[in-house]
Amino acid sequence: MTAQPQSQTSPTRKRAAALISGGLDSMLAAKVVLDQGVDVEGVNFFTGFCVEGHTHAIRRKDRSREKRNNALWVAEQLGIKLHIVDVIDEYKEIVLNPKHGYGANLNPCLDCKIFMVNKALVTDVLGRGYDFVITGEVVGQRPKSQRADTMPLIAQESGAGDRLLRPLCAHNLPPTLPEREGWVDRAKLYGFHGRDRKPQMALAHSFGFTDYAQPAGGCCFLTDESYAGKLADLWSSRGVRDYDFDDIMLLKVGRHIRPASHYKLIVGREEGENNFLAGYRKRFVHLTTLSHTGPLTLVDGAPDTDDLILSARITARYSQGRNADEVSVEVHHLSGAVEELRVTPLSPTELEPAWQVGA
Numbered sequence: 020m021t022a023q024p025q026s027q028t029s030p031t032r033k034r035a036a037a038l039i040s041g042g043l044d045s046m047l048a049a050k051v052v053l054d055q056g057v058d059v060e061g062v063n064f065f066t067g068f069c070v071e072g073h074t075h076a077i078r079r080k081d082r083s084r085e086k087r088n089n090a091l092w093v094a095e096q097l098g099i100k101l102h103i104v105d106v107i108d109e110y111k112e113i114v115l116n117p118k119h120g121y122g123a124n125l126n127p128c129l130d131c132k133i134f135m136v137n138k139a140l141v142t143d144v145l146g147r148g149y150d151f152v153i154t155g156e157v158v159g160q161r162p163k164s165q166r167a168d169t170m171p172l173i174a175q176e177s178g179a180g181d182r183l184l185r186p187l188c189a190h191n192l193p194p195t196l197p198e199r200e201g202w203v204d205r206a207k208l209y210g211f212h213g214r215d216r217k218p219q220m221a222l223a224h225s226f227g228f229t230d231y232a233q234p235a236g237g238c239c240f241l242t243d244e245s246y247a248g249k250l251a252d253l254w255s256s257r258g259v260r261d262y263d264f265d266d267i268m269l270l271k272v273g274r275h276i277r278p279a280s281h282y283k284l285i286v287g288r289e290e291g292e293n294n295f296l297a298g299y300r301k302r303f304v305h306l307t308t309l310s311h312t313g314p315l316t317l318v319d320g321a322p323d324t325d326d327l328i329l330s331a332r333i334t335a336r337y338s339q340g341r342n343a344d345e346v347s348v349e350v351h352h353l354s355g356a357v358e359e360l361r362v363t364p365l366s367p368t369e370l371e372p373a374w375q376v377g378a
């Protein structure tokens with residue numbers, strides 16, 4: 020997907036691909052180079068794990084928050100073209116078998132950065148023939164991928180070599196080709212270091228940027244402990260480390276409750292999530308409450324009759340009838356048959372903490 024009209028390009032101007040996550044650092048890095056007269060285009064890789072507005076768009080409590088694609092918004096602020104590239108299938112190998120391992124959760128940040136720089140510049144996935152690539156990395160900012168010893172590794176293993184420019188921390192690194200060749204003025208780059216965000220915020224202020232995204236732990240769900248716990252549970256319950264796109268989308272939504280290894284419930288937490296889960300109801304046995312307002316519950320796995328009774332009791336527990344003696348629950352089977360169960364809602368003490376996945 021491409022957005023924004025392209026700025027006028029002179030044949031002598033150098034062309035750079037800026038990795039744009041939608042956060043502040045990549046925005047500033049692109050801006051610093053853009054202001055030096057380089058023809059900058061943004062590249063945003065869609066991995067399926069991107070935080071980008073997904074749960075904000077679904078959950079009612081987040082509805083007051085502005086819904087926007089932050090990468091597109093950044094491109095609009097900078098007046099650059101943005102390419103959004105779907106890498107869901109290729110990225111799987113990075114998530115499943117990261118050569119350099121994971122960060123605090125299931126985030127393969129180092130392999131991820133190597134992959135993205137390689138795709139943008141070396142593999143030239145867009146066929147744009149960029150002269151160099153820009154990232155918003157800052158030495159010392161992230162424990163896994165943004166360390167003094169991993170910066171050269173990303174340049175080397177991505178194949179970009181010294182055509183990888185980090186404008187925000189360039190003064191802490193050896194001069195790159197764009198600096199040595201005078202495509203950019205090294206004196207106008209920065210020497211940010213460490214986890215302190217104040218220099219970035221001051222630079223943003225100097226550019227007049229006020230309304231930028233500030234992702235807490237990172238740019239994707241893989242840095243999230245709860246999400247990583249659900250993904251690890253998915254792999255262990257299936258006995259295989261694999262996923263498809265629907266799997267990773269469903270991990271972003273609902274309460275995940277696994278009463279036994281052979282099945283898991285995904286219980287909508289509110290109307291927006293129920294509506295989202297309803298889109299999957301043909302693929303899963305699912306439960307709804309009849310006598311009281313309640314959630315939609317998907318059952319992932321192979322539940323037997325007793326499992327479905329427990330599933331109905333759990334669903335009732337999260338309904339308006341949680342304190343009632345009996346709640347009527349409909350079980351919608353994959354065959355299309357619908358069965359009504361009258362159950363006592365599960366009490367809080369009966370709900371085993373160990374069943375709550377990623378809690």
Ligand code: SF4
Nearest residue numbers: 127128131237238239
């Ligand atoms: S937080 Fe996610 S998208 Fe960002 S570098 Fe790490 S793995 Fe890649």
